[in-house]
Amino acid sequence: MSEKRVAVVTGAASGIGLAIAGSLAAAGMRVLLVDRDAAVRDRVRALADKGFEVDALVADLSREDEILGVARHIKASAGRCDVLVNNAGIHPKNKGDKFAMPEISLADFETVLRVNLSAPFLLCRELLPLMKANGWGRIVNIASRAGRTFIAPVGVHYSASKAGLIGMTRQIAGEFAAFGITANCIAPGRIETPLSSQSSPSIIEKAIQGIPAGRLGTTDEIAAVANFLASEGAGYVTGVVIDVNGGVFMS
Numbered sequence: 001m002s003e004k005r006v007a008v009v010t011g012a013a014s015g016i017g018l019a020i021a022g023s024l025a026a027a028g029m030r031v032l033l034v035d036r037d038a039a040v041r042d043r044v045r046a047l048a049d050k051g052f053e054v055d056a057l058v059a060d061l062s063r064e065d066e067i068l069g070v071a072r073h074i075k076a077s078a079g080r081c082d083v084l085v086n087n088a089g090i091h092p093k094n095k096g097d098k099f100a101m102p103e104i105s106l107a108d109f110e111t112v113l114r115v116n117l118s119a120p121f122l123l124c125r126e127l128l129p130l131m132k133a134n135g136w137g138r139i140v141n142i143a144s145r146a147g148r149t150f151i152a153p154v155g156v157h158y159s160a161s162k163a164g165l166i167g168m169t170r171q172i173a174g175e176f177a178a179f180g181i182t183a184n185c186i187a188p189g190r191i192e193t194p195l196s197s198q199s200s201p202s203i204i205e206k207a208i209q210g211i212p213a214g215r216l217g218t219t220d221e222i223a224a225v226a227n228f229l230a231s232e233g234a235g236y237v238t239g240v241v242i243d244v245n246g247g248v249f250m251s
């Protein structure tokens, strides 16, 4: 079994996931970066060059067999899982614009739920027993402001997936609180990443006008909160959603 704390971060080839993986590695954890994009291997090489203990796994988290493969890999390679960050997510854009409900098919709806909600469910179900066995664990689920409130350009599939993730996280937090395991969500507002830059410039400009901080957030600002939730010191913080959105909810 690995001596160091072991963290799994999904969707770690890009954006928020990559920043979180780097930050947990810098905090001294051994980190497995999981992504369907094979570029995750290049990201791991870059982090390893900085002296971090990191590993890459290419897996498509829309597929149950590949998710179970991630869990098997962690059990075989590390024998423990201390931190699970469910970050991989998809957010279909309608040519950069608003996604009206009548345009969303059942297949579209289920595709988004599969990646954004079913994958976290399966990974939690498979990895929680490892945390329970050690009497320590941290689950950090990356939700969204879209799971908290109405946002006009967001599709119902995306907001439903993120609201579902928040509900599931609360339930897990309650079921596992007595075993030294915490489960929390981060609900980012608009963060500058490849995913959010798919929106049209007019949507981004309008979004900034509604943010008291007057700018988009950075991936490092999400990573800092994830790092706190994954830390020793956050042991009494569970079942909450931390909104990281530049003050939008004050308006």
Ligand SMILES: NC(=O)c1ccc[n+]([C@@H]2O[C@H](COP(=O)([O-])OP(=O)(O)OC[C@H]3O[C@@H](n4cnc5c(N)ncnc54)[C@H](O)[C@@H]3O)[C@@H](O)[C@H]2O)c1
Binding pocket: 010, 011, 012, 013, 014, 015, 016, 017, 034, 035, 036, 037, 059, 060, 061, 062, 087, 088, 089, 090, 091, 115, 142, 143, 144, 145, 187, 188, 189, 190, 191, 192, 193, 194, 195, 196
């Ligand atoms: N960027 C924002 O403004 C913002 C706001 C709120 C919430 N979020 C959430 O933050 C998370 C990360 O978003 P981001 O902006 O960094 O996006 P991103 O597109 O930059 O990164 C997402 C990563 O997830 C991976 N991924 C997608 N589907 C996958 C699958 N089926 N299997 C494995 N990997 C898969 C992608 O390959 C990519 O590397 C998402 O859950 C997103 O919903 C982002």
